[in-house]
Amino acid sequence: MNLMKFKNIYFIFSGLVIVPGLISLVIFGLKLGIDFTGGSLWEVAISSPQENLTAEIVAAKVQPVFNFDQIKQSGAGQYLLRGKTLSSDQKIQVQTELAKLGQVSELRYEIVGPTLGSELLRKTLSALVIVSAIITWFVAKQFKELKYGVSAILAMLHDSLVLLGVFSLLGYFFDIEVDVLFVTALLTTLSFSVHDTIVVFDRIRELHRKFHKISFVELCNVAVIETMGRSLNNSLTIIFMLLALVLLGGESIKWFAVALLVGSVTGTYSSTFTAVPLLIVWDEVFAKKTQQK
């Protein structure tokens, strides 16, 4: 079985996933949560004598006092209010209005000042840069050949784009926000991505040492087939855990788990179907150039 014969198909497939996300990223961007923008997020449970207390009824009660950007139902009898930062006086006013609807209990309340949001954005970016730099250095040092390093980094970039694109689309269509935990998931995805890639590359290198005469493409093919079982099995166990967390875990870390899940799926895919084909392409281009000389 020659898996690497179809490398263009893999590239096209990646493109099909990445391009819509990329377009969405450019046009809609990411929907940033209050961690980054600043503002308030308030979740309350109202046990109301009134049956079927909709978010609209709550909004009608509350909006005249404080103009929230969004009020929606987050569960049975639970409501999520988002908006700009409230002062404590404003909060009390809103509370009084809510109390008219029924017994109110506060589930969570968060306010983030605007300066803090931009600070977090800065810190997040530097964490991304540092992690990428460390991983690049690590791969370069580990494999000593540029083509391995570059391929691994490109695969990592591929995974980041997939994750960012997916969340840009989720943000546009389902109002899913990007918070500090998303960034954490992104960083974890980076390390997953190289985790698998390193295992495949390790095998290619090992085979390369053993069998000098076999062509590079064939080597890669053998290595991919040999490591695929491990790669799939391991990803499956991770996916089991994350899927359980997405489907059954609490609401508050659901999208964090989704981000990790998307990251681990694309991380697994990209090691075999992006990093290795890239390696081959690099090898071909380089080989042609030396022949021309």
Next chain:
Amino acid sequence: MVFFILILTFLAVFIALPREFRLKFGFKQWQVDQIVKVPPMDFYLFGKQIYSEFPLKQGLDIQGGMQVLLRADMTKIDQIDRLAALESAREVISRRVDMFGISEPSIQTSHSGDEYRLIVELPGVSNADEALQLLGKTAELEFKLQTTESAEATQSAIAYLNQFQSTGLTGQRLKRADAQFSQNSSQPAIGLQFDDEGKKLFAKLTTDNVGKRMAIFIDGLPVTVPVIQEPILDGQAQISGSFSVEEAKQLSIQLRAGALPVPISVLEQRSVGASLGESSVKQSVRAGLIGLALVILFMILLYGFRGFVATLALVIYAALTLAIYKLLGVTLTLPGIAGLLLSIGMAVDANILIFERMKEELRAGEELERAMELGFGRAWDSIKDANLATILTSLVLINPLDFNFLNTSGLVRGFGLTLLIGVLISLFTGVVVSRTLLRVLLPLVSKRQIPANSKGARS
């Protein structure tokens, strides 16, 4: 080695189990429903008592509570006094929090560049608004004179406090407060220095009231009640008494909070009701158990007996991880739980890598036991390299050196920490523990050879 692992497992399970839990299961006519109590660790080692109940620390997002990030406005404070002022503000807030009766509060300070901040964590606080008002107030320091001395005052605290009358001298007139040594007795003492107006006021007060008590109140409560020994005209007062050096230092920090009043504003506030955290944890734990069951099933279906050994290693892994959390005092947050579950999924990676190698060696015609040793040996390089990236990333997330340019969010750190611990322990259980177990257990079953191509041909 086997014994070492056995002992380690036993210890880990002992530490990891909750101190009290309900065991309830039934199988046909057998029904078990019992409260199991695990004794706390309590023994003597070299004559020292060692006692611990190993509590599992829960983050605010789980047990409910409030986290507030406060910004201390230092614009009116001299550059050199700023750190001292921040420390004083911390002191004032911790006094207020103590008054509020909150167990295990945490108040930390941080500063970078011109930003001075306080991070206050109050577990179990439900009335966030009240607590917030308490925190945001600037410290009020007041000098009060004892004007009457009633017999009632010894019995009632309010009557005692009512004996003191305001003098009009406040913390605004105080320039500094330092711990120093008394000139006469070289005992630890506290030196106060007033500004010009304070100097005049203080001179008048001390001249008129020699022998009386002059109390210093902070936030309406006396922190020290010295007697005026003599008129002080130069604005340099000294409070002496039988302080220890530490007490003098502590008191001066409190007084400085009055002398260097720092306006405080709220940058960020997060509060979570206990019910939300509790239900999230229940859901996450249930999700984790189901995920774990799936992983175990998967491993046994795929690798048969070896999968069972990997499962044993996984159980040891889980016990060790929880034990480490308790021993290191890791605060468990919801993202932390996600990190833990993730690391369980990753923990079998080493096993899978090794088992796949074993299969290859078996296919190549090696003996079972030799294939096992080869599998472990060859897979180690990949395992090591592959996990290093995860370890480095989790270190960036944890930010152990408190770099300013990286995050300091408790949630992110919680995730990073559980991920790091998970990966490190999985290296141990996945490689050392499962190899030892396989070495011991494999000969028992090796008579009925495990077929080399148990998963069918794959090429």
